[in-house]
Amino acid sequence: MAELTPQRLVASFAALAEKMDAERDTLCRLDGVIGDADHGIAMAQGMAAASGAAADLPEGASLQDVFNAAAKAFLNAVGASSGPLYATAFLRAGKAAGPHAAMPLAETPSLIAAMAEGIAARGKAEPGQKTMLDAWAPAAEAARRGDDLVAISAVAHAGAEATAEMIATLGRAARLGERSRGHRDPGAVSAAMIIAVMAESWSRPDGA
Amino acid sequence: MAELTPQRLVASFAALAEKMDAERDTLCRLDGVIGDADHGIAMAQGMAAASGAAADLPEGASLQDVFNAAAKAFLNAVGASSGPLYATAFLRAGKAAGPHAAMPLAETPSLIAAMAEGIAARGKAEPGQKTMLDAWAPAAEAARRGDDLVAISAVAHAGAEATAEMIATLGRAARLGERSRGHRDPGAVSAAMIIAVMAESWSRPDGA
Amino acid sequence: MTLTQKLINDGNDTVDEMLAGVMAAHPDHLWRPDHAPRAVIARHGPREGKVALVIGGGSGHEPTFLGFVGKGLADAAAIGNVFASPPPQPVMDAAMAAHGGAGVLFMYGNYAGDVMNFDMAAEMLEMEGIETRTVLTTDDIASAPREARDKRRGVAGNVFIFKAAGAAADLGLPLDEVERIARHANARTYTMGVALSACSLPQTRRPNFDLPAGEMEIGMGIHGEPGIRREALRPADAVTDEIMDAILSEMAAAPGDRVAVLVNSLGSTPLMELYILHARVNARLKAAELEVHRTLVGPYCTSMEMAGASITIMHLDDELQRMIDHPCDCAMFRQG
């Protein structure tokens, strides 16, 4: 049976770091329209730090160790809004994965749900407020419904796209009111990207 | 015999103010290349003040009174390099014209010579240093030779054009060295314009 | 697209290199714990029995925040990346280095990121037995309606609000009192700004937003967050009048009341323009029969090289006047 191992999770973080680096300027531009133009920088820096810390763990680290190291490194590298949100997300995923050396791939949707819970707990946002939760919450719901990673990722993507129609009531964009409409939330867009990378990384049975 | 009267001199200053206002941006651009981009502003402001002060003089003012009032007003409105130079020029022209109510037009070239002397005395420049003196000095020489106003104006224009080939050794542009070559000196260009306006204004026998 | 002209090295190193320069320039005012390079501590501020005032936030607003660390003002600041809240760690480091057993007051602008990070730090400090309070600044009247004051952003009014709290702490008042005065100061401080050009992050050197020449944005935030309206650039007096109308109407002061004034550059707007604005601000205050007790003009809370300015009015009472008059000695702000 295909499994998520700590090595494989480390590779997932490397893929996340690569993706965020590639999308840095796109995310900054999105944030520039309704926020302060730095979301791409925060995500690229945070994931690079997370990936580095995960890779630096000694032999024998558990899945939870990997998530915890990533959480701490992301938070300390970034701060901002993304820092506490993703740090909490990773800590919750680590708790869900537990101090184990493997987890069946089929169970990995529970990690997505755990991350979403962490983000909701830390940010106290409600769906519909035009934040990253609008990608994470539907993804978590799909996960709890038993959807597979591909379907979860599609739902997250749709959630991010839907933020374009929302009026922000939380975060920097909240002061924009009507003017926030018509633009996707950068945090939701990066969230969909993250979920897509995880889905891709945890779908291949061979773990390559 | 056609004469330069105080009224006519007041009209000359009005024409000078109009010309400098029209050429303000051209002169600023020239000064921008090798100086601080304000020569057009100084000349427009200075001539406007000179013209206003000349026009405000009471009935019965002499030619010298007009020049003196123009000198003081130009200086106080402008400062800069142009202020002392043109103030001294006007004071010298006033001395040359004397406390009289008229001067034969045929003698007005002596006013140009007097102004050039004032500029040379105040600025202590030598011809060839790429300053307004490179228009004023040849004009004064032509005046002393007995050339008419049209010829004097042509010589001033040629002098201003020739500054393009000079390396500045005085004024703001002096620090440029070789890099000042290829650009006309703004003060020389405005000087040629001033001499042209005076020549035109003092050439028409009807004084219109 | 052309990159913004900046005198920097690697765009990712700007904050650390800046801090190195600040520490080299102001060794008599500031120090950093060895293990905490993003916590800046006042050399002569913290002391036993005194409430510690700890401020902080993203970089790029200098002299806010680190310039206001010093005797009589803030005891320490936690320094974030450009336009990014500091993580909890430097906030904790700053608090630990500054606290003198009488509790810690956190003060910073009301931004989601800052709230999350400072709150995490506060929770951890609580576990260490250190009592903390938090007062968010919300002086930007353009960022939410009057009824939703607690949703507003904190901007240049920080200077006066921090100053009042710093004075209270320096006078030895207990945590409850320092917190009360901080809230009181925030409630009576009103700011509104206008942006004339964009800033850009050192990492990208691309304009944070698009503001065509000939236009301005009224109410823009200090991170380039959109304001309330974009329109053709108007003369300084007209812009000042719009801002002063909004402030005076909300402030509702009585003739004879005293105020403190800050005319602040958002970055590249020079002193010449600030004083032109100030001439009008002063005329408007006179016309409203208000007494100007103190005036600051200059770059106090910036957005890197953004062009624009903000006007802050603090509505004084006897207590706030005493706090505003209290001396302070910081690397970038001194009084008395």
Place this chain on the structure above:
Amino acid sequence: MTLTQKLINDGNDTVDEMLAGVMAAHPDHLWRPDHAPRAVIARHGPREGKVALVIGGGSGHEPTFLGFVGKGLADAAAIGNVFASPPPQPVMDAAMAAHGGAGVLFMYGNYAGDVMNFDMAAEMLEMEGIETRTVLTTDDIASAPREARDKRRGVAGNVFIFKAAGAAADLGLPLDEVERIARHANARTYTMGVALSACSLPQTRRPNFDLPAGEMEIGMGIHGEPGIRREALRPADAVTDEIMDAILSEMAAAPGDRVAVLVNSLGSTPLMELYILHARVNARLKAAELEVHRTLVGPYCTSMEMAGASITIMHLDDELQRMIDHPCDCAMFRQG
């Protein structure tokens, strides 16, 4: 062509409106004689028997010149139009209001226009029986070779040079001595700058010169006068090194010598970048085994909204150190 974004009213009124704002903001520091709106006098500076230090020049460099009028520094300043020397009249007005029977020292940057106007004023003052001396500042080492020091421009080093002379006058030294110290201070002060973008005059709102994005001009003057070389924009450390190489080579200090440092913004370059430059300046001074006695970082001598910075090093000796340490209290610069 697009016009520069400025918060002004009529472009011809900027200097008078700025002065109105300055006077409104700083009534405890500054006053103007009723008949002389372009002469700014220190409220607590001039006094009987003291040499009067009178500075001045064009506007657009704020806080230079008017910001340095105050007790312990300049007694008065004559204010010109933007980038234009004041005419003789305000220079005379400033001198008459400031002089205390011990003579007047004029100090200003070495520019043809200023020399002509101040000299005219000096001649007229002589006729009134007031003795004057003149010391031109020539600290811009990029503006002429070492052998032609007296042809160089005066730029940001003014701050230190004026400060030294102001201290000498405040200490009650006679005119000869104040003049000597002023010359000595000027001879030991070295500045070089770099411009990254143009400023523009308020009357035209058009860039004073053309500097394409991606390029910089080393040695540019504070009125946008061309410098010594235009080239691709380089990292902050490389730019600093070029400037420090030039200064250190000309200064020829011995290990252990003391210096004062000013890292100055030409306008829109923010504190973040200045401190990044300063980190390198400080490292270079350390490497040369020089002792930094005093450091200033900020906008001290600007060209409106020009982007760029300059570095000034004053090579101290015991006398200059005493003068630089002397307290001063100006509207825009305070020490001690």
